[in-house]
Structure formats: C-alpha cells, structure tokens
Ligand SMILES: Nc1nc2c(c(=O)[nH]1)N[C@H]1C(S)=C(S)[C@@H](COP(=O)(O)O)O[C@H]1N2
C-alpha cells in the first residue's frame with residue numbers, strides 16, 4: 001500500500017494537472033471556500049435541510065485536500081460481491097447492445113463541454129486507466145471489497161475538450177431508468193473512474209456492464225451502473241424532481257458520503 005505522503009502527492013499532482021488543463025474546473029479547487037461546493041442542489045425544508053447543509057459542509061471541509069480513500073490488497077477482495085437491485089435492465093436498447101457484446105455501445109459526453117464526443121468502449125479503454133481495490137458500502141447494510149479498473153472521469157471530460165465556465169454538475173443517465181448527479185468536487189477526485197473492469201475481468205452484467213461509476217467517497221447508491229450518457233450542466237433543475245438524482249428524488253440524501 002502506498003504511503004500517505006505519496007498519496008497526497010498524487011492528489012496534488014492531479015489537482016495541478018487539472019488547474020493547468022481545464023480552466024473552468026480550476027475555480028473549484030482554487031477557491032476552496034466557494035460555497036457552491038458545500039451545499040446540495042436543492043435544500044430541503046426544515047431540519048432536513050439544515051442537516052443536509054451541516055453534513056455536507058463539514059465533510060467537504062475535511063475532504064478539501066482531495067485525499068484518496070483507503071485502497072486494499074488483492075487478498076482482501078470479497079469472493080461473492082453482491083448484485084444489488086437492478087441486475088439486467090429490460091430496455092430494448094440495452095438488450096440489443098448486450099447481445100452484440102457491447103460493441104455498439106457508445107458513451108455520449110455532451111452539454112457544457114468544449115467538444116462533445118461519443119466514446120466506444122475501445123476508446124474508453126485507450127484512456128490511461130486506473131485500478132483501485134476499494135470497499136463498497138451500501139446504505140442498506142452491507143459492504144464488500146473489489147478491484148475496479150477504468151478511465152478517470154476527469155480524463156473523459158478532457159477527451160471532450162474540458163468543461164465550460166459555469167459547469168457545476170455532471171448528470172449520468174443509466175439504462176433501466178436511473179440517473180444521478182455529481183458535483184465537480186467529486187468528478188475531479190483521482191479515484192472517480194468509469195469502471196469497465198472488476199477483479200481483473202470485464203465488468204459482469206449484474207454489476208453494471210459495460211460501464212459503471214466508482215465515486216469512492218460515496219455510499220452504494222451513488223455508484224451508478226449500466227451507464228448510458230454523461231451531460232455536463234450548470235443546474236440539476238429539469239432532471240427528475242430537480243433534487244440532483246433519482247435517489248434524492250425519493251428522499252435519500254443527495255450527498256451520500258460514506
Ligand atoms: N443503474 C443502477 N445503478 C445502481 C443501482 C441500480 O439498481 N441501478 N443500485 C445501486 C446500489 S443501492 C448499490 S449498493 C450498488 C450495487 O452495486 P452491485 O450490484 O455491483 O453490488 O449499485 C448502485 N447503482
């Protein structure tokens with residue numbers, strides 16, 4: 001396992017790379033106290049809203065150095081990693097893609113990016129990859145360790161020419177009807193990857209084939225599976241009920257720090 005000092009260096013290098021390469025994103029980490037990163041897309045009424053803000057603000061302060069979450073050794077990998085909730089989206093389009101071995105699968109990256117692109121799985125795999133062995137913590141009371149391999153989300157946005165000024169969130173749509181929003185603070189974290197590999201093999205169907213998100217500081221329901229598209233936006237308004245994701249639309253906290 002890497003020493004803390006090295007990890008910190010890695011995080012700092014990523015931050016520097018970001019500052020030089022994607023101007024619009026840089027504001028985030030330069031202005032560490034920009035209040036937009038300390039509150040959810042919408043603030044709930046009453047005490048829930050107060051709690052949301054306090055939780056998010058205090059966690060974000062603690063995390064502002066963008067340190068990495070703990071990585072485990074391969075020997076700690078859980079034998080039968082669960083398949084939870086959706087295991088095989090019924091959409092016709094998904095089933096067609098699956099039947100074709102995902103060769104026709106494309107990932108559109110659109111919205112507030114400089115050069116919208118549509119990446120094939122092959123193209124995603126050509127982006128310098130990251131492999132990490134981490135613990136998945138489901139809000140419903142289980143946890144398990146797996147090794148994930150994928151393209152850093154930041155690199156994917158760079159492949160789309162970087163984001164425009166005013167970009168605040170990315171919205172990921174999934175086959176099967178899920179969608180989730182993430183703010184740039186989490187998007188640029190070095191361990192936030194679009195994972196196509198699990199434990200050294202292609203991502204299995206039930207775990208979100210062909211590509212799922214790993215956003216390691218969050219609990220289970222933010223680890224969206226069966227990814228269909230990515231949009232960069234300035235606001236979560238107009239997506240579902242506007243709370244920032246399917247889960248928060250149904251009352252879960254948008255900011256799901258684990
Ligand atoms: N598209 C989609 N993503 C999803 C889910 C889902 O049902 N559909 N379940 C979430 C929850 S609650 C958890 S705990 C994890 C489960 O991932 P796994 O099936 O690989 O264990 O995926 C998350 N992402």
Ligand SMILES: [Mo]
Pocket residue numbers: 084137138139140219220221
């Ligand atoms: Mo979960």
